[in-house]
Amino acid sequence: MERLTIVMFPWLAHGHISPYLELAKRLSRRNFIVHLCSTAANFKSIENSIGASSIRLVPLHLPDTYLDSRFHTTNGLPPDLMPFLKRMLDLAAPELRPDLLVYDFLQPWAPLVAKEHGVPAVEFITTTATMMAYLFHHFSDPEAAFPFPEIHYRDYELPHRECLLAVAEEVRRDAFAGVHRSNGVVLIKGFREIESKYSDYLAELLGRRVVAVGALVQEAVTISHELIQWLDNKGKNSTVFVSFGSEYFLTREDMMELAHGLELSMLNFIWVVRFPKREEKIVLEDSLPQGFLERVEGRGLVVEGWAPQAQILGHESVGGFVSHCGISSMMESMKFGVPIIAMPMHLDQPLNARLVELIGVGVEVVRDARGMLEREAVAGVIPSVVADEGLRMSSNRMSEGDEEIDEVVEAFLKLYHNNNKTINGFH
Template identity: 45%
Template sequence: MVTNSKDNNALRILMFPWLGHGHISPYLELAKKLSRKDSKIYFCSTPINLKPIKNKILDYNSIELIEFPLPSSQELPPHYHTTTGLPPHLLPALKDAFEMASPQLSNILDTITPDLLIYDIYQPWVPKLASSYKIPAVHFQTTGATAISYFYRLSMNLKTAFPSTIIHLKDIELVRMLETGGGDESDPENEQDRDRVFDSILGSVEILLIKSSREIEGKYIDCLSDFIKKKIVSVGPLVQEFVGNDQENDDVITWLSKKEPFSTVYVSFGTESFLSKKDLEELAHGLELSGVNFIWALKFPEAEKITKVEEALPQGFLERVGEKGLVLGGWVPQAKILNHSSIGGFVSHCGWSSVIESLSFGVPIIAMPLQNDQPLNARLVVEVGVGLEVEKDDKLEFGREEVARVVKEVVVEEKSRETFGKRVKELSEVLKVKADEDVDNAIKELKRLCENNLRKVE
């Protein structure tokens, strides 16, 4: 149900994320933060994305869910109105359907008349529509400033020097991007995607919100600001909250509690990144060779229809590792795991949310990036001194010996373990202190923007 009552003097904000879990989640966390700062939040997405959110906002009376139905078709039924479980070949169709549903957003703006619209990637049409309603629209970027500024400079062929030589894509990675279509500007779909991304950023009114902190990537925030000529406002890590005494997944926590402090690595590649069969096998052998305890959240593309994790692992792997390893399929309580005292490292694909979450909980990172911004995030991890990257071979494949070497250097070897542990703990403490300050500053900027807009309208 949509309401349009003017609650006190609360800032009324419509939040409109892209349809991927990696976008919905940080938008929801920002919505929670803003709702506690005298703001009324209207959180808008497709019904299938809103369904799991309902139980997450029971204690947030200032957040209201707004359905944004897409046109249904035989190719794109309602359960595909999300990137979760979406066959990759249907992603272009989802982006097109999202844009074609713009009249729905017009109806929503007519009904709730928000003071401000916060929008996401692939949505350059949103600030244009908001402008026609004289509503300021601000882009909220869920990827780090490091990767965005790097790709912006690369795509726009800017001659301005980049702040770091460590942060770069290797020649073979650039070649692979071209081979897989990710960087081929002659491909109309890729050129359209690039334009959607950067036009969304450039369409933001005066400022741009970013899920980050100056303590992690201050010089890249300044770099991005210089490139796009807008003020970059960090909103902090936005780590998902969890209830410490939640009884769910007791078996996982019980297993972890039997391990020594900092003796265990958590292994996860997120919800939408998947290892090849060969890389998965090399990772398994690498974990076995390292001799460390591990808890592995193992997920597969829906198309592979793997029902048991044993089917994907090397023969006899689970028997050989025994009590040293716990392999789980499906959803796992990542925040609770990272917060556990036995965790000494996070084997991660380095999606931005995973990097931020690991640093927030004070866990060093063993970086195994796969695609998109992940290699750049991995090199930022190295530059900041909170982890190491597992180097790939000349075919961009992982090897078991290299996996084992890096895991042991981060988690086992005393000197390096203490160095990484000390640095990441210091950073974690600073992030906790700065988190509320960042949100408070963001609120001030958003209110200033709305007040200026109101004066212009009047």
């Protein structure tokens, strides 16, 4: 098989660069050379995860405007600065000359640059087919009801729906333009097995074949870490892991209710807390109920910043994952067979939470009518999920094989050969 060179160009978020890296690893094992483009700020989070693969990191140099280099990633970026980061990436527009380009949803100009050099391009969307079907349905016909009523927003989530859909006309045009510039196929994260009808509808909306690439979850690298040592002393399925990703942050009120709920649940827990990068330092203890850390000592740990998530989820002591239902966290939980306690917060996460319940791998903590978490609801759902063997068995069935990557490789080779025939004048 030819040794093709691919440039991958993800959006500047860890939730995007991580699946791009995992796809790059799998392709590198199939004789592809992959150049992964991102900023130095993003490479810090993945440079130790590449191993001996034929992946080359290509640093992007963003213009020295708007934001300094520590903000050249969405990891910890205050939400109000996100538009500035998007603008900077659009200004970067690097030169691209591989055999094939794989680009992200937010870079509709990238396939145009590739086309100028005779390079075919494929869009890789790092969220679920379900969410994208919902989005493009409403982009196509805002007044029409989504044909799958089980995928919906609750009344208190409607502001998130409006935020998702009330984008500028330019953004809608870019979304359609970007996907219609994808040559023949669109890659999407996830399993066709659990999203087939939504995937088929998305393909109909886009006029493109939709190829699921699997979970693309990082392997759990065994490291010596105090959290793992702490888990080693806990019973099987006795502990819940609590994490809400790197880009979304609980309100003070939600943190308080979650803390009380964890305390009332009487289960062991590891809670990873993150705050946005602001000038004013947020003190962890000030965001928790008074005396909370002392009362849960021995059965609960609160960690600020980072934790080895894959290794924690793969540990036999962990029996549940309290998650915001970002796509990467969903897939990671399913890979390791850990049922989800869903607490969606933002944009597409409510739709992902509906999917989690529909496929039987988790249960959602439903908020009150004002959209606020309630400690009693938290304390009720967590133990019931951890004790539910049916949920655990359903979560365990989502193991990733080679079938999805075989289909990606086949699509890439076909695209490359067809492009060469066109360039050489055979078509």
